[in-house]
Amino acid sequence: MLYPQGKTVIGDLKTAFVNIDGVLQELKTEKFTGYVKISSENYHGVVIYENGDPVESVENYTDGRPRVDGIKAMNNVITKTKEGGGLLNIQELPSNVVNMMLRAIHSKVIYKDLLSEFTQIKNLLVTLKTKQLTGHIEIEMNDGAGEAFIFLEDGKLIESLFSGGDGTTFSGKKGLAKILEVANEVGYVMNVFQSDKKEREQKPLDVKKPQE
DSSP, rough: OOOOOOOOEEEEEGGOOOOOHHHHHHHHHTTEEEEEEEEEEEEEEEEEEEEEEEEEEEEHHHHHSEETTTTHHHHHHHHHHHOSSSSEEEEEEEHHHHHHHHHOOOOEEEEEEETTOOOOHHHHHHHHHHOOOOEEEEEEEEEGGGGEEEEEETTEEHHHHHHHTOEEEEHHHHHHHHHHHHHHHHHHEEEEEEEESSSSSOOEEEEEEEOO
């Protein structure tokens, strides 16, 4: 899954150099809102923060293992960070964008494997606006050209994210323009997700205390 780019607090720092307990304590002290992401081979772990508290965490594997979320995922993220061998990325975000991420994590697919030969992105956006969908569209470009997400609230587009196969990323109006440009060039497959709740109750995760 793509995650919004905000203000980079730490960008792709090797986890071998990170005191994760100290980092998490600092995020709490600074009442941080955004996310902490750990990336390594076949693995992405994310912890989402709201006002200094971790409110959700999710682990995704690319080798077929099932997704893990909640407190178990967060404790695993902390453990993997201490093991080293990955990259740490911390992005500060507005609260409304964090809510958008939470909706994306907790959503269900309603339209699956829509091919570019039969479904145009602009036409789909019009349809979802009519249905007043709150959720997101996940787009995988053909030929490894990238992937994209379009987030909707009551059918209105609130954010667009594009990540190219070469690692470049775009968001907002530039993101949507890039999505349409690349989609027109190479084709794509789309999945549409509906959030299970419009607003989620954000209770802090009960994190294991660092060992002395």
